[in-house]
Amino acid sequence: MRTHPQNNRVSPIRGYAHFLFRIGMLMVSFSAAAGQSQHWRISLDSGLLFAPLDDLNRIAGHGHRLQELQFDRFLDYLQSIGKIRSWSGSGDDRPERAGPTWPLTLSIQYRLTRRFSISFTLAHLRAGRSRRLDFQYERVLNESITQRETLTYSPFSLTATAWVPKLAIQWRIPLGPGTNLEPSLAAGPLFAACHWLQNWDYSWDFVYTSQGQVNPYLLYSSSGSLEMKGTGLGLDMSADIRLTREISERVGFFLGIAYGFRRVNGISGSGREVRDGQIREWRGRWGMRQTTFTAPWGSLEEEVPSNDWTDSDSDQPARDFILDFSGFSLQGGLFFRF
Amino acid sequence: MSKTICVFLFLIIAASGVAISSEKSEPVTNECGFIAIEPIRFFFHYQDFQTRLELHSSPARIWYNFQASDRTDRNTPIFVFFNGGPGSASSSGLMSMNTGRYTLDRTIDGGGDAFIPNPLPWTQMGHLLYIDARETGFSYNTMVNPADYMERWREFNAQNFNCFFDGADFVRVIIRFLARHPSLADHPVVIVGESYGGIRATTLLYLIHQYADLANGREMYQDPELSREIQIHFDRVFPDYSGRTVPPAVISRQFGHQVLIQACISFGHQIEVADTLLRQPGSLIYRLGEEIGIPYDGQTDPLTWVNNVAGRDYYIISKPAGWLNAFFAKGAFLLSFFEQLTRMTGCDLHALTDMYAVNRRQGYRLLDLEPQAGAADEKPRSAALNPTARALFLDPQLAAASHSAAERGDLSTIFGVLQPWDRYHMSLNSPANQAFHFYNIALLRGYETHYRDHRFGRMFLRNLLHIQTFITNAAFDLVVYSPAIPASLARHTDLVSAVEAIGPFHDGRPSELAIHYIPQAFPETPAAATRIIRFPYYNQSAHAVSLTQPQELWLDVRDWLGKTGINLTTEGGQ
Numbered sequence: 001m002r003t004h005p006q007n008n009r010v011s012p013i014r015g016y017a018h019f020l021f022r023i024g025m026l027m028v029s030f031s032a033a034a035g036q037s038q039h040w041r042i043s044l045d046s047g048l049l050f051a052p053l054d055d056l057n058r059i060a061g062h063g064h065r066l067q068e069l070q071f072d073r074f075l076d077y078l079q080s081i082g083k084i085r086s087w088s089g090s091g092d093d094r095p096e097r098a099g100p101t102w103p104l105t106l107s108i109q110y111r112l113t114r115r116f117s118i119s120f121t122l123a124h125l126r127a128g129r130s131r132r133l134d135f136q137y138e139r140v141l142n143e144s145i146t147q148r149e150t151l152t153y154s155p156f157s158l159t160a161t162a163w164v165p166k167l168a169i170q171w172r173i174p175l176g177p178g179t180n181l182e183p184s185l186a187a188g189p190l191f192a193a194c195h196w197l198q199n200w201d202y203s204w205d206f207v208y209t210s211q212g213q214v215n216p217y218l219l220y221s222s223s224g225s226l227e228m229k230g231t232g233l234g235l236d237m238s239a240d241i242r243l244t245r246e247i248s249e250r251v252g253f254f255l256g257i258a259y260g261f262r263r264v265n266g267i268s269g270s271g272r273e274v275r276d277g278q279i280r281e282w283r284g285r286w287g288m289r290q291t292t293f294t295a296p297w298g299s300l301e302e303e304v305p306s307n308d309w310t311d312s313d314s315d316q317p318a319r320d321f322i323l324d325f326s327g328f329s330l331q332g333g334l335f336f337r338f
Numbered sequence: 339m340s341k342t343i344c345v346f347l348f349l350i351i352a353a354s355g356v357a358i359s360s361e362k363s364e365p366v367t368n369e370c371g372f373i374a375i376e377p378i379r380f381f382f383h384y385q386d387f388q389t390r391l392e393l394h395s396s397p398a399r400i401w402y403n404f405q406a407s408d409r410t411d412r413n414t415p416i417f418v419f420f421n422g423g424p425g426s427a428s429s430s431g432l433m434s435m436n437t438g439r440y441t442l443d444r445t446i447d448g449g450g451d452a453f454i455p456n457p458l459p460w461t462q463m464g465h466l467l468y469i470d471a472r473e474t475g476f477s478y479n480t481m482v483n484p485a486d487y488m489e490r491w492r493e494f495n496a497q498n499f500n501c502f503f504d505g506a507d508f509v510r511v512i513i514r515f516l517a518r519h520p521s522l523a524d525h526p527v528v529i530v531g532e533s534y535g536g537i538r539a540t541t542l543l544y545l546i547h548q549y550a551d552l553a554n555g556r557e558m559y560q561d562p563e564l565s566r567e568i569q570i571h572f573d574r575v576f577p578d579y580s581g582r583t584v585p586p587a588v589i590s591r592q593f594g595h596q597v598l599i600q601a602c603i604s605f606g607h608q609i610e611v612a613d614t615l616l617r618q619p620g621s622l623i624y625r626l627g628e629e630i631g632i633p634y635d636g637q638t639d640p641l642t643w644v645n646n647v648a649g650r651d652y653y654i655i656s657k658p659a660g661w662l663n664a665f666f667a668k669g670a671f672l673l674s675f676f677e678q679l680t681r682m683t684g685c686d687l688h689a690l691t692d693m694y695a696v697n698r699r700q701g702y703r704l705l706d707l708e709p710q711a712g713a714a715d716e717k718p719r720s721a722a723l724n725p726t727a728r729a730l731f732l733d734p735q736l737a738a739a740s741h742s743a744a745e746r747g748d749l750s751t752i753f754g755v756l757q758p759w760d761r762y763h764m765s766l767n768s769p770a771n772q773a774f775h776f777y778n779i780a781l782l783r784g785y786e787t788h789y790r791d792h793r794f795g796r797m798f799l800r801n802l803l804h805i806q807t808f809i810t811n812a813a814f815d816l817v818v819y820s821p822a823i824p825a826s827l828a829r830h831t832d833l834v835s836a837v838e839a840i841g842p843f844h845d846g847r848p849s850e851l852a853i854h855y856i857p858q859a860f861p862e863t864p865a866a867a868t869r870i871i872r873f874p875y876y877n878q879s880a881h882a883v884s885l886t887q888p889q890e891l892w893l894d895v896r897d898w899l900g901k902t903g904i905n906l907t908t909e910g911g912q
Contacts, residue, residue, distance in 0.1 A: 066389065070389060070783075070784070217491070219492060219495065220495070275392050276392060276394065292384075293384045293389060294384060295384055295786075314555075314556065315554060315555060
């Protein structure tokens, strides 16, 4: 069998798994050598992480501001110059930001000494928001003619996820019988993914009212979807402090607070756009696109994430996209000794 | 999608290749035909992909007539003629009015009963290419189910009718025509547009000169296929730039001249300035009031007053109301007769396959049909959906007088009887005109696509940096009131510091305009300082200057071309 030279390269994930396996074997050896029980502790916890996810959330903010400019401000403008008599709008408020995050963490800890332990932790972070948004705008031209625009996002969805396998060291500071304070430091790679999906339907009806009869005529409709995916590898460095309380000889619970520095850049992935049945697909690195909306009734200049770039010099990211899970978190969980 | 595009481009190139092999050694001759434009996907955006308005046009067959020049040298220019409206035919406009080999008789009000030889045809200066815009003149669109009223109603909208796509149609026709005629492919092209044709000239030249930005997101109008097609053309004409973006200064070697006859340019400003000027005491309209003994009240809309009170033609204030339109109507009438059309075009029309009814069953021209042909519920729907119909229903006499649906002439005896919603020739297609104004989804979504938008004035000023420009200055036209043009351009204060009128002056009117740009008005062209526009005065002229003073216009154009790089005084010229 011929092997392609590139296949001999060890991937970062495999290398890291191999490293963890070696650590685990070392801990088992320690345990056997000590000949004692209850050196191991397994814990499961969750909590609340206030991760900013700023760049990703610019999508939601930009969408809201753009819609306000394209509809509310535009219709105000049309009214101000006498093109329409009045207008009204109804619908959901806005696309929402992704976050906060509820991390879920599984840890296995080995006590090396009375005060000192090491652990392996696998954490999963997920921040997402998926909603259906409905908007309707009506422009009144005169007694008989109304124009109705309907815009639906089904859904507007932003998601960021991460898997974080990491190693940690803990100290144990006894506070009283069965109660300890455990500060720890941890680090590990962060395997992150982000996803933006919006399915939209837009229609424009001409509504003619005559002799009490309301006749809607569909003038234009359009539908489609836009989806961008990305994955990337970053670094998680965190510090936390936990207050543990033993309920029995083997079982206990804890509460804690932590701060983690978790940033990923260099994210890349696929994109797919469907507009009225026409499909366009691409792959690219996520970056921040400088967008400028300039119309007679207003302007908007913002950076918005994208992974859809051409070769043109003018179509390049203003800066790299950063998926930032950093932040403080509150934690709580159970542990079991064996 | 990309496969389809590739196949299509291949077919264009292949077709052009066939033309090269079959036509290279043949002299160019008169020609008449249709150039097919396939469905085009394009979009408008405001620099943000979420604001895209994606549009998908219908197939079109664009009619053209090519009249070969008397000259044979390599530098013989190709004059590309079109009228305006939008929605007006070039065939019954400029083609019928003293530019081609045959013309209406201008010595008879209304134009006489037959086309007569033109004593001073523009063929003495160059080749002539007349193009009827989409759905005007002989050009027609096709669609899947033209019998359905609502489907037809949706056709008359932004996907087929907006100033940018209209300009793109003309670019496609011009470069596809040149691709079919390799011996003409690199000839200089002189754009000649009348009235709204000024906006069309501005737009098509802007699209050609800024073609790379039609595919990279920089321009509001994005038409990547057009950008590629222009690049293919330039790869042939400017081989030094093959595969690279050709700069405007180089493009202007081929597309570097425009003749604008009573043109809309920065029309939003033009109509405001004209209204102010005409309401000033002592203006042309006050003098007319003194002449006819009915003083102008200074309040009534000037054009309304001229037409309704003074009974004069606002296209030529010295003539009775309706005078100019009678010429257009006569041109359209004569073109509906096979013999007259043959004489006018100089072509064997029997070979015009796309003209035959059997080959255009999916063609359509009309929104409202004749009452006997329409469905029972068509009238109330028309009242709702067709602004003109709504106005006409209020005035049955006007409706009867203006309905252009009736087929005339004898073309159906040659080409067959058309479907009720189709016509062989339409001098003015009202739904096509209205589609630029009413219920146009691009306008409704806020895109600057209406020809009154100041964007077109800015585009004209950018074009002017590289394009030699000739604008007529007619004495009696109030619809495009020439004295308003300098002030309307001066209103673009973000680009222009001053517009200077240059003599010699006739009746107080200048013969040239100097446009002084502010520094860095267009950063990509830092050397821009001043550009001169030829602005000759026509002291007896209507909106259609080629009708009222054809000899003076001919001589002025030849003189101006000679001074701006196209010398016509040698070989074959007069």
